[in-house]
Amino acid sequence: MTDTRHAVPERSREELLRLRRAHLNPTLSVAYREPLKIVRGEGVWLYDAQGQGYLDMVNNVCHVGHCHPRVVRAGAEQMARLNTNTRYLHDALVEYALRLTATLPAPLSVVFLTNSGTEANDLALRLARAHTGARGTIVVDHAYHGHSPSMVELSPYKFNGRGGEGQADHVAVVPMPDAYRGAVRDAADAGPRYGRMLAGAIDELRARGHRPAAFYCESLLGCGGQVILPDGYLRQAFAQVRAAGGLCLSDEVQVGFGRVGDAMWAFEQQGVVPDILTLGKPIGNGHPMGAVVTTPEVATSFVTGMEYFNTFGGNPVSCAIGLAVLDVIEEENLMDNAVRVGEFLTAGLREIQARHPGIGDVRGRGLFIGAEFVSDAAARSPDPARARVVVEAMKARHVLLSTDGPDDNVLKIKPPIVFSRANAEEFLEKLDGVLGALPVG
């Protein structure tokens, strides 16, 4: 009875939009011209209030599939047993730290648990400042590292975007190492050449009286437009930052946990080991959770007498869910799946590209893929209008996609990593149909 009294009313989309406008964060956007009211998720599918299924190729959070029964069970069982903080001892907390660090190269052995990627990147900044005694921070153009005041300052995507307040004194920005559209294109040595650009950022900080505390770099550039770092980039960049006394941070909030398929962590392909790794989104398959992993040396520098206590971070429910996500990735061989389906998808996109001149570049690793729309293939002129039209047309065919990049012309493909070959075939067929129906360039 009491349950009925407080049942959540079902409201129409119009009513929900009206109430959102009145009572919720007014800056929050809604996906699509005609918003979706999604009520159920399962695997790679989302279902609207009418029971219509949508193939979800956007969600890099519900990483092992929406409502994965193993993850749901782990969360539900632990919620019913105990949910408290880390000032008591608990088996799941220690086990999670052991299981997570077992996937990482040896020096990355100390774990801090948070509630989000933003909290992880914020804590990482405190670690870097404590270790180096410096304040300067170098970031990659168009990067996004979080929504806190400190992380907006480290996110060119935000501070140089609409409503942004520009670059702070302690921040320097290096160009995106984009071998398709950037200053260095199509060159075998693009990686080291972009890496050497760190020197300019270090000089710029020095001129403003700052030494570098940290270089923040996503291991694959997400908001930057699904950019794959060219070979040798991080090796060169890290060497220069370290020579200047700074720490190197790999932000894998968007791309970690086996999405790239050939490795658990995307930084591994670059042949480097960061000093700090930050994690979020996929870590709990949607449960609010994040983590920082660092070396004993950096962790020790943080022991100044001030405690870092995070009320919810590392609670037994989060740890049980985090463990279940690791279990599922391993037991269902999802990294193999990401390699196989990712290769099939990328090959299929390249085959479509060959027949549709509107796609200028197709790039990807595992199930992190981008397709860049251009109006002129030779000039590589961005075509955001076409990208937008394709996203809406695919939505009409019940496939969910999004766009990003400085010109908003890159189709972002980052589905739950249970995405199958059959799902990929459905997507490719529909995309081919959508592109074939569009007027040429």
Added chain:
Amino acid sequence: MTDTRHAVPERSREELLRLRRAHLNPTLSVAYREPLKIVRGEGVWLYDAQGQGYLDMVNNVCHVGHCHPRVVRAGAEQMARLNTNTRYLHDALVEYALRLTATLPAPLSVVFLTNSGTEANDLALRLARAHTGARGTIVVDHAYHGHSPSMVELSPYKFNGRGGEGQADHVAVVPMPDAYRGAVRDAADAGPRYGRMLAGAIDELRARGHRPAAFYCESLLGCGGQVILPDGYLRQAFAQVRAAGGLCLSDEVQVGFGRVGDAMWAFEQQGVVPDILTLGKPIGNGHPMGAVVTTPEVATSFVTGMEYFNTFGGNPVSCAIGLAVLDVIEEENLMDNAVRVGEFLTAGLREIQARHPGIGDVRGRGLFIGAEFVSDAAARSPDPARARVVVEAMKARHVLLSTDGPDDNVLKIKPPIVFSRANAEEFLEKLDGVLGALPVG
């Protein structure tokens, strides 16, 4: 089978401590000289690995009782149905905003959902800066507002504590309005007199070239030592801040959601309405969740073109859990319980105080209570050693408590608000026994 392969091993306390030291945040403290390994929670009880029950009087997060079945069911059901972000429409998100704002005075009608109190206070700072165009912030001495870089700067508890880097240029600190130990004691007009001290902080900011963006104030001082704001404090303080163009923020991360019993929100007793209210800890009974509630005017100032998107914030699972917490508070009449049991506890503590000179002050509202240990009642000399001994002795009698305050001599009482009269009787009897067994002063 796969479940067995990845079952979490049960480890001894010694082994867990060893592994924590090797693989987890080295700044994280463990409660008690002999740490507890807690494996199960129910209502006001926590159970260790041997099945021993402990009466939990510390946990202000598992607000409606550990593992409340209604809250667990809401979370488990929604986890199995859908967990995605707020770019799709969802009934529970809108319903939560409506239910939450229905408990608040009219102008506080716009909700932003986050994953923690820290994220809420961080977002609030962005709102205040956007609305005022100013950077200055006034905080109360010994306050704690969060663990992010920006919030450590606003937390004298941290920046003036061990390992702290001192006060930032844009921050001014006002004295704790503590009518027992502060500069103004035992005066009927202590509230307005402490309130007038905001003028000094505003002047101090002005002298450093800052206008005030916001005054952050907990509605009851938690880390400050369970201090109840004297009557008239916020009215006077808010008036001065507003006259200087700043916004007034009530931080109810620790004390909100009916803990004070006579009101849902502790600020109400002061006869004011803040411009921004921040929420956390109890909001999800342990689920990682936080919120900012503000006025349409402040929210509108935040519409600058930059989106505030929080990956996990406002997801359907968090909203379902948040709704269940509101339901339980109402249906189980927990605010009435907080009043009745709180009054009984406070009266019982005062009766004990009359027989034990080591307790200098007993103060509280509802189930937010402090008892201050002193070595000399007339001089009010803090006695942290006695507070520590009492906490350990009570733990030996299976009652969990903690201490806080600038001198760490205040016994903090903030149990789940399902705490019953029988629980209170058990606590009072045990405390009386512990104090009677201690050597006098």
